[in-house]
Amino acid sequence: xxxxxxxxxxxxxxxxxxxxxxxxxxxxxxxxxxxxxxxxxxxxxxxxxxxxxxxxxxxxxxxxxxxxxxxxxxxxxxxxxxxxxxxxxxxxxxxxxxxxxxxxxxxxxxxxxxxxxxxxxxxxxxxxxxxxxxxxxxxxxxxxxxxxxxxxxxxxxxxxxxxxxxxxxxxxxxxxxxxxxxxxxxxxxxxxxxxxxxxxxxxxxxxxxxxxxxxxxxxxxxxxxxxxxxxxxxxxxxxxxxxxxxxxxxxxxxxxxxxxxxxxxxxxxxxxxxxxxxxxxxxxxxxxxxxxxxxxxxxxxxxxxxxxxxxxxxxxxxxxxxxxxxxxxxxxxxxxxxxxxxxxxxxxxx
Amino acid sequence: xxxxxxxxxxxxxxxxxxxxxxxxxxxxxxxxxxxxxxxxxxxxxxxxxxxxxxxxxxxxxxxxxxxxxxxxxxxxxxxxxxxxxxxxxxxxxxxxxxxxxxxxxxxxxxxxxxxxxxxxxxxxxxxxxxxxxxxxxxxxxxxxxxxxxxxxxxxxxxxxxxxxxxxxxxxxxxxxxxxxxxxxxxxxxxxxxxxxxxxxxxxxxxxxxxxxxxxxxxxxxxxxxxxxxxxxxxxxxxxxxxxxxxxxxxxxxxxxxxxxxxxxxxxxxxxxxxxxxxxxxxxxxxxxxxxxxxxxxxxxxxxxxxxxxxxxxxxxxxxxxxxxxxxxxxxxxxxxxxxxxxxxxxxxxx
DNA sequence: CGACAAAATGATATCGATATCAAAAATGCA
DNA sequence: TGCATTTTTGATATCGATATCATTTTGTCG
Numbered sequence: 001x002x003x004x005x006x007x008x009x010x011x012x013x014x015x016x017x018x019x020x021x022x023x024x025x026x027x028x029x030x031x032x033x034x035x036x037x038x039x040x041x042x043x044x045x046x047x048x049x050x051x052x053x054x055x056x057x058x059x060x061x062x063x064x065x066x067x068x069x070x071x072x073x074x075x076x077x078x079x080x081x082x083x084x085x086x087x088x089x090x091x092x093x094x095x096x097x098x099x100x101x102x103x104x105x106x107x108x109x110x111x112x113x114x115x116x117x118x119x120x121x122x123x124x125x126x127x128x129x130x131x132x133x134x135x136x137x138x139x140x141x142x143x144x145x146x147x148x149x150x151x152x153x154x155x156x157x158x159x160x161x162x163x164x165x166x167x168x169x170x171x172x173x174x175x176x177x178x179x180x181x182x183x184x185x186x187x188x189x190x191x192x193x194x195x196x197x198x199x200x201x202x203x204x205x206x207x208x209x210x211x212x213x214x215x216x217x218x219x220x221x222x223x224x225x226x227x228x229x230x231x232x233x234x235x236x237x238x239x240x241x242x243x244x245x246x247x248x249x250x251x252x253x254x255x256x257x258x259x260x261x262x263x264x265x266x267x268x269x270x271x272x273x274x275x276x277x278x279x280x281x282x283x284x285x286x287x288x289x290x291x292x293x294x295x296x297x298x299x300x301x302x303x304x305x306x307x308x309x310x311x312x313x314x315x316x317x318x319x320x321x322x323x324x325x326x327x328x329x330x331x332x333x334x335x336x337x338x339x340x341x342x343x344x345x346x347x348x349x350x
Numbered sequence: 351x352x353x354x355x356x357x358x359x360x361x362x363x364x365x366x367x368x369x370x371x372x373x374x375x376x377x378x379x380x381x382x383x384x385x386x387x388x389x390x391x392x393x394x395x396x397x398x399x400x401x402x403x404x405x406x407x408x409x410x411x412x413x414x415x416x417x418x419x420x421x422x423x424x425x426x427x428x429x430x431x432x433x434x435x436x437x438x439x440x441x442x443x444x445x446x447x448x449x450x451x452x453x454x455x456x457x458x459x460x461x462x463x464x465x466x467x468x469x470x471x472x473x474x475x476x477x478x479x480x481x482x483x484x485x486x487x488x489x490x491x492x493x494x495x496x497x498x499x500x501x502x503x504x505x506x507x508x509x510x511x512x513x514x515x516x517x518x519x520x521x522x523x524x525x526x527x528x529x530x531x532x533x534x535x536x537x538x539x540x541x542x543x544x545x546x547x548x549x550x551x552x553x554x555x556x557x558x559x560x561x562x563x564x565x566x567x568x569x570x571x572x573x574x575x576x577x578x579x580x581x582x583x584x585x586x587x588x589x590x591x592x593x594x595x596x597x598x599x600x601x602x603x604x605x606x607x608x609x610x611x612x613x614x615x616x617x618x619x620x621x622x623x624x625x626x627x628x629x630x631x632x633x634x635x636x637x638x639x640x641x642x643x644x645x646x647x648x649x650x651x652x653x654x655x656x657x658x659x660x661x662x663x664x665x666x667x668x669x670x671x672x673x674x675x676x677x678x679x680x681x682x683x684x685x686x687x688x689x690x691x692x693x694x695x696x697x698x699x700x
Numbered sequence: 701c702g703a704c705a706a707a708a709t710g711a712t713a714t715c716g717a718t719a720t721c722a723a724a725a726a727t728g729c730a
Numbered sequence: 731t732g733c734a735t736t737t738t739t740g741a742t743a744t745c746g747a748t749a750t751c752a753t754t755t756t757g758t759c760g
Binding site: 084 | 362365407409410411412414415420422423433434437438440441443444447448453474475476499582583584587609612613614616617618619620621622626638639642643644655659
Binding site for chain 4: 014027033064295
């Protein structure tokens with residue numbers, strides 16, 4: 001009458017196994033795991049020892065089953081499938097969703113009518129909250145459609161969050177400022193700037209950061225060195241050629257994102273302008289392309305994976321508040337950026 | 351004596367709600383959801399209708415709790431953090447892991463000693479199986495260390511799987527062949543080929559596919575047009591310049607991956623060689639860079655996200671087999687590739 | 701020292717889905 | 731038609747973790 005369980009076959013260690021091993025109840029183990037204060041030190045230590053001894057790790061699925069928030073559905077509505085960017089968001093998002101036992105629903109849309117349809121599909125699917133990656137994070141109509149039906153919205157990586165939405169972002173202004181200071185410190189005075197797509201909020205904010213960097217160093221802005229890009233590689237090629245074909249080209253080019261910077265570098269390679277000896281180039285975002293190209297790109301790292309994670313946590317919290325009837329205010333979170341000083345920037349030439 | 355549940359507040363719809371609505375037992379609903387055959391048509395329809403009416407979706411966490419496989423831990427051991435590639439793998443992997451209620455543990459390593467340590471860490475953490483993305487998928491020592499302690503291994507995107515491991519991959523030979531045929535069909539006869547890093551198994555297999563394409567079209571191989579790259583952008587720059595600086599340059603260049611193709615295109619841009627009018631370029635893998643650059647790259651699409659998903663499923667199955675005491679044989683899965691005919695290839699010039 | 705409040709610990713019920721076995725209905729066959 | 735067999739459906743127990751409430755232990759103070 002053997003009644004072997006998976007447990008007996010060297011399988012998963014549960015909280016109960018730990019409890020037995022430590023000679024306590026499973027509740028005590030649960031409390032230790034969750035850092036609940038009401039456990040005395042000797043017991044806590046005994047439990048911790050058993051956890052280590054048995055190599056216990058928690059079964060998240062079971063936790064979220066009991067926690068009751070298991071059914072939470074979070075929509076992610078995106079329009080431009082910039083593959084790598086979205087991937088990183090989803091990477092963090094899925095990871096966190098798994099931890100919380102929530103479900104992520106991906107929905108794609110194009111124009112405005114298509115946005116309406118996509119929102120309807122999400123509402124139909126019964127989502128409890130929606131995350132909007134760029135550029136949709138700044139779309140007032142989309143936000144309104146969602147808030148009107150009482151669905152909380154989170155704007156991811158917007159530079160100027162709308163008042164009624166939660167947001168997870170970095171400080172684009174400070175990022176651009178740091179990058180500009182970096183170039184100036186290297187001795188650059190003629191710095192070209194490639195603006196991004198004017199419909200995205202970071203475009204303007206990054207430009208303002210650049211201007212601030214110039215002004216605080218007492219460098220006058222040469223408007224001829226500021227050109228309009230679109231955040232695309234192609235626009236980087238075009239504006240890069242425009243800047244480098246000048247009689248008096250800049251010694252450094254600040255592109256508002258990495259794709260455009262990669263375009264600039266392709267042009268420079270073609271003109272046999274060596275980087276960084278003759279020209280410094282920097283980008284923004286630290287997308288995969290930044291470390292793919294050669295020389296690797298100096299840029300501002302956005303912790304996109306972490307931002308994806310944080311977005312899910314944040315909207316999850318708001319959903320929880322709403323479900324428990326509490327009034328819920330939009331939450332804002334500012335993540336830290338990092339200046340990645342790589343090989344595409346160097347001292348200004350004589 | 352109110353005893354409100356989250357359910358009552360417009361929250362989650364459970365299988366029981368559906369059952370009540372349809373006037374059946376929850377087991378029947380479960381069977382319908384899981385496409386179990388033993389449900390008669392009228393009942394199935396009634397249940398399906400209720401599911402739609404109540405907008406039911408399953409709580410995955412609860413499923414995997416009961417399924418008992420909730421505690422499965424799968425390690426992902428990688429060495430070269432090729433950001434975007436790994437991201438896509440993890441994207442699919444996490445998604446599938448969430449579905450199965452499994453846990454993914456990421457572990458990074460460098461040299462051989464570091465591999466040993468990483469393997470030890472994973473074993474310490476009690477993983478039940480390990481996924482090896484490239485290039486570790488071909489590392490015999492790593493595979494041996496794991497199989498010796500009875501941990502099943504899955505090689506992801508290897509071209510020649512070791513006999514004792516499971517594998518998820520595409521047919522690199524057929525992919526390269528398809529791409530070569532495509533170029534030949536466009537009228538190209540002088541085709542440059544850039545090999546990849548010789549320590550990676552796909553390198554040779556892709557080259558063989560290329561050779562097959564030439565020979566079946568009756569084109570003699572010009573060894574002067576075959577150069578050695580390293581799968582890096584930089585090696586694409588260097589070998590690209592080498593090929594294009596010749597007196598009689600090729601009309602098309604087949605780079606063994608996208609990064610190198612991007613390097614070639616950067617050189618071409620610099621030499622003002624227009625693509626695809628004067629030169630066709632193609633890559634392999636369809637990484638994000640392929641659709642970032644301009645013109646967009648013709649390449650072979652590897653369904654990496656799906657492969658990540660499939661890897662988790664496959665190793666999960668093997669783990670299940672092992673845990674239930676069944677003998678378990680390595681499983682191999684061949685995914686379909688897609689020829690992405692984009693703008694970097696065109697008819698051969700006169 | 702004893703009574704009472706506060707803290708620590710345990711017992712039990714529960715989350716949502718499914719495995720398992722039992723009961724009911726449908727089917728086959730003589 | 732009647733009985734055996736198969737298919738369909740339902741009742742109940744269970745997965746692992748936690749909320750809740752009961753119980754035990756500890757601490758405090760008159």
